[in-house]
Amino acid sequence: MAMKVFFPTCCNTADSGVLIGHWVPEMRMAVVLGVVHFPFIPNQVKQHLTEMQSLTGVDLCVLGSWSNHSPGNKDLSRFLEDLSGVFPHNIWIQLSKEKGGKFFNCYLSGPGPEGNAADRLILIFYDQRKVMLSHWHSVKADSLQNCSHVEVDHNSTSEFAMMFATVAKSECLFVMDIYDQGPVKMTHWQSEGKEASIVVELAKMASAPVCTLLSKLLFLVSGTTRTFNLWPVNFFWRKLSTCGQLGYRLEHLQTVSSTKKASSPSEHMRKANIFVSFLIDVFLGLLLISWLYRENRIGQMADALVPAADHVAKELTELLEWLMGAPAGLKMNRALDQVLGRFFLYHIHLWISYIHLMSPFIEMILWYVGLLASLGLTVALSVISDIIALLTFHIYCFYVYGARLYCLMVHGLSSLWRLFRGKKWNVLRQRVDSCSYDLDQLFIGTLLFTILLFLLPTVALYYLVFTLLRLLVVVVQGLIRLLVDLINTFPVFSILLRVCRAYRLAAGVKFHVLSQESGRPLHLLMQINPLTFSHIVQTYRLPTYSCYPQDSWSALCRKLFVGELIYPWHHKNEKQE
Numbered sequence: 001m002a003m004k005v006f007f008p009t010c011c012n013t014a015d016s017g018v019l020i021g022h023w024v025p026e027m028r029m030a031v032v033l034g035v036v037h038f039p040f041i042p043n044q045v046k047q048h049l050t051e052m053q054s055l056t057g058v059d060l061c062v063l064g065s066w067s068n069h070s071p072g073n074k075d076l077s078r079f080l081e082d083l084s085g086v087f088p089h090n091i092w093i094q095l096s097k098e099k100g101g102k103f104f105n106c107y108l109s110g111p112g113p114e115g116n117a118a119d120r121l122i123l124i125f126y127d128q129r130k131v132m133l134s135h136w137h138s139v140k141a142d143s144l145q146n147c148s149h150v151e152v153d154h155n156s157t158s159e160f161a162m163m164f165a166t167v168a169k170s171e172c173l174f175v176m177d178i179y180d181q182g183p184v185k186m187t188h189w190q191s192e193g194k195e196a197s198i199v200v201e202l203a204k205m206a207s208a209p210v211c212t213l214l215s216k217l218l219f220l221v222s223g224t225t226r227t228f229n230l231w232p233v234n235f236f237w238r239k240l241s242t243c244g245q246l247g248y249r250l251e252h253l254q255t256v257s258s259t260k261k262a263s264s265p266s267e268h269m270r271k272a273n274i275f276v277s278f279l280i281d282v283f284l285g286l287l288l289i290s291w292l293y294r295e296n297r298i299g300q301m302a303d304a305l306v307p308a309a310d311h312v313a314k315e316l317t318e319l320l321e322w323l324m325g326a327p328a329g330l331k332m333n334r335a336l337d338q339v340l341g342r343f344f345l346y347h348i349h350l351w352i353s354y355i356h357l358m359s360p361f362i363e364m365i366l367w368y369v370g371l372l373a374s375l376g377l378t379v380a381l382s383v384i385s386d387i388i389a390l391l392t393f394h395i396y397c398f399y400v401y402g403a404r405l406y407c408l409m410v411h412g413l414s415s416l417w418r419l420f421r422g423k424k425w426n427v428l429r430q431r432v433d434s435c436s437y438d439l440d441q442l443f444i445g446t447l448l449f450t451i452l453l454f455l456l457p458t459v460a461l462y463y464l465v466f467t468l469l470r471l472l473v474v475v476v477q478g479l480i481r482l483l484v485d486l487i488n489t490f491p492v493f494s495i496l497l498r499v500c501r502a503y504r505l506a507a508g509v510k511f512h513v514l515s516q517e518s519g520r521p522l523h524l525l526m527q528i529n530p531l532t533f534s535h536i537v538q539t540y541r542l543p544t545y546s547c548y549p550q551d552s553w554s555a556l557c558r559k560l561f562v563g564e565l566i567y568p569w570h571h572k573n574e575k576q577e
Helices: 044-057 076-085 126-131 154-174 197-230 232-238 243-257 264-291 296-325 334-375 378-389 393-419 437-487 490-502 532-538 552-564
Strands: 003-008 017-024 029-037 060-068 092-097 103-107 121-126 186-189 423-426 431-434 504-514 524-532
Touching: 003 092, 003 103, 003 243, 003 431, 017 044, 017 154, 017 504, 029 060, 029 154, 044 060, 044 154, 060 490, 092 423, 103 121, 121 126, 126 154, 197 243, 243 264, 243 334, 243 378, 243 437, 264 296, 264 378, 264 437, 264 490, 264 532, 296 334, 296 437, 334 378, 334 437, 378 393, 378 437, 393 423, 393 552, 490 532
Parallel strands: 003 029, 003 121, 060 092, 121 524
Antiparallel strands: 017 029, 017 060, 029 186, 092 103, 423 431, 504 524
């Protein structure tokens, strides 16, 4: 089994010294984390590694020696080789770089015949900065892409995951650079200067008090929302999409403003996705407000609302008059047709009268409701969905009336059909049992069955027409809710991170062969394979409160056929009533 030595590319030009890192004997793998160069005292190096080990939880040790044969330190080779007695280790790694050489010489010293088998060594160069900042995702092993003719076993994915975890846990080790006053002088990925920004540091300092203040304010707001659990406020709170979206955004703000530190990179990524999604939502909402309140568009919408309602009422009236005649040449029951038509026409008259009564206040209502868009585009879309529901409430009433009447007739016909077959429905045992009927019962049943059968086509036609209208409204509301759900749950920050810094989301590694010569270690350059966009959406998609079909399509079709009321979209925690 070949031994793998992971060496950071940032240490290629480091002065001669000793290699510190983590040794995994069961996998025959050594991860070099830095180079401690002269001058140093061995006891101080051991003490420093012990302190770092207690902070990082990584078993740090001196892995071997590093020799950079630059002018002035050629005589250090033998001294570095003798350091294996000062820092005892089972296998001592000796890395050396000749002057002007491109590749390294790597030797192992220790017990066993494999000590000097250079052809069994694999020297893997890795970008320590990218590995440190990346988050390893456990995906299928076939995500490893191999370049050239080097083959890597798919079972070695756990080795790379451990290597990424080792570098990530050693963050405290990378705080000290060569310019700090400390017991040792190290070279690692931040040796040339810590990656920091004054703006970022100030933002970190200000985030703590801001999050504390915001969390207290949100606690007070959430306390006032508990009064919405009282009836009948809770009924409207559950039915209005705007209230649901406001509650959802309140939960998001509480999550983001929480002073509790994220316990894992996934939780940190979730908070970042929520924060960026909220910012984009508010930005789009402010753009909508700037468009609405410019050139008096609110007044134009209010002026167009009443004529639009009149036009819809006119179309519905013409539709009902068509149904009250001979629709498509069908012969309907004249008396029932007139009763149903006039009943629905009266409802249209009531509704349009209500719209005209509210017309002087519509502009003012729209003006104040439009300000809710400052809370986000999703809130504005939820308001539009609720306005559509209120403006089409008469269509919903028509659908409920028609569905209830049609369902009553269908259930009546099914019960009378069981009467003819000598059956009845046993309510206690929830099954169909045999039953004997006398002549009077059969006569009454036949009479009722005949009446319901001949009245069914008229009722079914009204039910079909109003069900189609209701489904049209439901489809429009469903599209709006799907758009709201997309804005709420889409992981924008993760997608932007994948585009700008793809190495932050690691799903595997690939290798480029740098050098392969007989009798010398195999030199490989490790590069990070980022997560695919589909995996990012699947992994970091935010949970949603939004609507989803309660039943399958076959169940929905069955309910439509028998006349049961359908509610295609419900909130996750809401039961169908």
